[in-house]
Amino acid sequence: MNTIPMSYFLVLSAIMFSLGAIGVITRRNPLVIFMSLELMFNAANLTFVAFSNAFGNANGQIFVFFVMVVAAAEVAVGLALIVAIFRARGSIDIDLMSSMKN
Amino acid sequence: MLQLTPQLIIFFSVAALAIASALGMLFSRNTVYAALLLVLNFTTVALIYFMIGAPFIGLAQITIYAGAIMVLFLFVIMLLGTEVIAKHGPVGFQHIAAAFIGLVVIAEAIFVFLIKGQSALSIIPGGNVVDVMEIGDLLYNQYLLPFEITSFILLVAVIGAILLTKQERVKSRIGKDEAKK
Numbered sequence: 522m523n524t525i526p527m528s529y530f531l532v533l534s535a536i537m538f539s540l541g542a543i544g545v546i547t548r549r550n551p552l553v554i555f556m557s558l559e560l561m562f563n564a565a566n567l568t569f570v571a572f573s574n575a576f577g578n579a580n581g582q583i584f585v586f587f588v589m590v591v592a593a594a595e596v597a598v599g600l601a602l603i604v605a606i607f608r609a610r611g612s613i614d615i616d617l618m619s620s621m622k623n
Numbered sequence: 624m625l626q627l628t629p630q631l632i633i634f635f636s637v638a639a640l641a642i643a644s645a646l647g648m649l650f651s652r653n654t655v656y657a658a659l660l661l662v663l664n665f666t667t668v669a670l671i672y673f674m675i676g677a678p679f680i681g682l683a684q685i686t687i688y689a690g691a692i693m694v695l696f697l698f699v700i701m702l703l704g705t706e707v708i709a710k711h712g713p714v715g716f717q718h719i720a721a722a723f724i725g726l727v728v729i730a731e732a733i734f735v736f737l738i739k740g741q742s743a744l745s746i747i748p749g750g751n752v753v754d755v756m757e758i759g760d761l762l763y764n765q766y767l768l769p770f771e772i773t774s775f776i777l778l779v780a781v782i783g784a785i786l787l788t789k790q791e792r793v794k795s796r797i798g799k800d801e802a803k804k
Contacts, residue, residue: 523630527744528736530675533638535732537664539725540645546721552654552700556661559692560645563668566680574675575744579753583761585680589687590773594780596692600699601784607703 530571538564549615551603555596562592630748633674641667653707654700658693665689676752 537560544557566585573581607613644664651657665688672681700706762770 523628524745524747525630525634527746529634529638530671530746532732532736533641533671536642536729537645539728539732540642540649542728543721543725544649546724547718548649550654550705552696552705553657556648556657556696559661559688560648560664563665563688566684567668567671570672570675570677570680571746572744573677573753574746574751577751579757579761582677582680582753582758583766585677586683586758586762587769587773589683591776593687593692594776596695597780597784598787600695601787604699604703605787613703613705 527571527575530567534564534567534571537561537567551599551613551615554615555599555603559592559596562588630674634671634748637667637670637674641671655697655706658696658700661696662689662693665693674748675746676748676750678752679755679758 541557541560541564544560545554548554548557566588569581569585569588573579573585603613606618610617641664644660644667648657648660648664651660665684669681669684669689672678672684
């Protein structure tokens with residue numbers, strides 16, 4: 522039987538997800554944070570498709586489709602926000618966005 | 624215990640490429656390189672999708688993620704001129720917390736993998752292929768309402784993006800109105 526165990530896909534997905542989480546926490550450039558977020562979406566999608574194959578059920582792939590649509594919308598709005606912040610402040614460093622603190 | 628079949632060799636090489644490109648994205652000091660490495664990562668994941676019988680999702684991954692979204696990223700990076708990331712300061716609390724969380728999750732995954740090893744579920748490469756017809760059938764029958772809602776979400780996102788980036792003209796118009804008063 523030329524099958525691949527499910528756990529291999531889950532471990533790959535977990536590693537990619539945690540790399541994305543590390544990126545979101547440590548990086549200060551919002552563009553890189555967004556890219557790490559995409560990496561996390563990607564890891565979740567991989568799990569969806571792997572389970573879809575394992576159970577022979579197409580519904581998982583439909584969910585991946587919806588995740589992609591929402592990710593595309595999120596990226597469009599997020600990048601527009603970054604551009605707007607850059608225009609207003611001339612910098613997009615996350616640590617400098619603390620004007621609502623005081 | 625582990626028989627190295629061609630399918631496994633392909634999977635391991637693609638998975639190694641995916642992890643390597645994700646690591647490169649994480650540690651790259653140049654945003655453009657990070658974006659291009661992420662494109663490579665999306666493409667390798669698309670290869671995995673093709674391998675496990677999801678051709679529609681694989682193609683959508685390449686066209687939507689690697690194509691549209693990453694081109695948008697590169698466009699914004701070059702528009703703002705933030706290619707090179709400045710050297711960051713001392714290692715803060717965030718870095719230690721992130722390293723801890725990441726290592727815990729990865730160690731947990733590998734631990735479960737080593738303890739459980741072969742799970743009951745297994746993937747058949749090239750098997751259980753969901754063709755585009757089946758996806759379309761599901762989308763337009765069972766998931767018709769969510770599908771319509773996604774079109775609405777995209778519309779709202781487009782309007783929001785245009786509104787957010789067109790701020791100046793609105794602001795100048797407000798300024799003119801106040802000047803009239």
